Amino acid sequence: MAVPADTYPAAAVLVEDLWYRRGSRDILREVSLSVAANTILGILGPNGCGKSTLLRCIAGLDRPDRGRVVLAGSDVQTLSPATRARHLALQAQDADAALGFCVRDVVGLGRLARRRGLWHGEDERDRAVVARALARLDLTDLADRAVESLSGGERQRVLIARALAQEPDILLLDEPMNHLDIQHRFAVLALLRSLGITVLAVFHDIELAGRSCDRILLMKGGRVLADAAPAAALTSEHLMAAFAVDASVDTHPATRQIRVDLRPAQGRHQP
Template sequence: MTPAPFPTGPSQKPSPPAAIAVEGLDCRLGGSLGGRTVLHQVGFSVPPGILLGILGPNGSGKTTLLRCLAGLQAPSAGRIRIEGEDPRALRPVELARRLALQAQDSAAALGFTVRDVVGMGRLAHRRSAFAGPGPEDRAIVEDALARLELTALADRPVERLSGGERQRTMIARALAQRPRILLLDEPTNHLDIHHRFALLDLLRGLGITVVATLHDIDLAARWCDRILLMKDGRLLSDAPPDAALTPERLAAVYRVAATVDRHPGNGRLRIDLSPLPAT
């Protein structure tokens, strides 16, 4: 059975809602006593169908922002809308049919085979919690395995995978969920160069909204439609790569010297980084 294509969102209307809209978002972790504010007045809007990269050094609030978007972390102030609705007000099954999150921690998958884990992405689409997978579910799982080059590993226990293979398994599970919005936390982590390129090509070709936190600035410049540049929980830039990743902004955020130009053959943005001179 041929799996259904990835959903591309609601039917077109004169003014369709943004896939994601964030206004004045604050997030405090650790409670009112002894806690800390991780996000400060973050606001942006994501139109359907683009690949948005979130960049910033460790501790800049990237993962917390993803958790807020997924409805897993309550903001302290501001609001989030997923296709016009508050994610925390949606039933979990309804939110799971719109949005999938690939988190960095995959410990919960231990004890299952790769195919089992990828099949977990279909749970939100079953008629009941007791219903087994149908032909369409199985076809979608096999499609996700093939897209992430995991077919040969499908029957292997997850604990016997390398770090990169496990990472691809968790992304395949998110793809099998068939969301309209895909949230990815460091999806290229542990991947070799071939699989990094293949994954980003895949994400660009899905036709859905993808939001990914990334550490590799050069990859983000090459594949992302837009960049959110963050530091200390604040949004410093929301722009296309050539406007967001300027030498001045990269120096301010990462404390590096950057040379930004374009490849003479294909015209793609090219970024070379080096340490700032000692002062």
């Protein structure tokens, strides 16, 4: 059911009754959500449940068959690509797209959205923003390296830095922790918290999402299964429904952070 736009006047991202079909299959069905400014929303769900497609629809790259996405009061499909790029950045799973360039140049591509014209060259502000993005993602020493010479985790940090160089109000991240070592996972999560912008991020690590996000959107079969604070979304019942696993969820007695223990569901055939 569609959510009236005036229900969430402070929403940075509003998704209303979104349906997206690919061939004969509904990838997204009746997806509605509202994300307030400066919120970190973690998107969880099994493979193929529509997480990446939802991000692409929010970014305006995929046009839904029904429903709409509203950014700052405007339907995203009515915004020009240049306008969208000034407000929203998407880090997608496209590491190969950066091959053939050095790290500094790839991160610098994020500044194209801020140029006054197609032929306007790099200026001092562009160079400063790129340098800051490199430093934030621990890439300064790798700035002149070819992207293809980097590890998977290093390439992932390059793509995040490129998105940050756009200076977006809304940051969409598709599995940003993919390939990252533990140290850089914590560093990236701390960085996202410090940005003071709206972040929607797809996670595979349930516990990490529960500890890092203000809200969790749990999906299954293209639908929203739960949309709530981590403790309310990540219940054993919800995790069983989404992932078909047994789960015990509690909080650490000292840190009060959420803890999730997953086990194969009893009585189910295991491959």
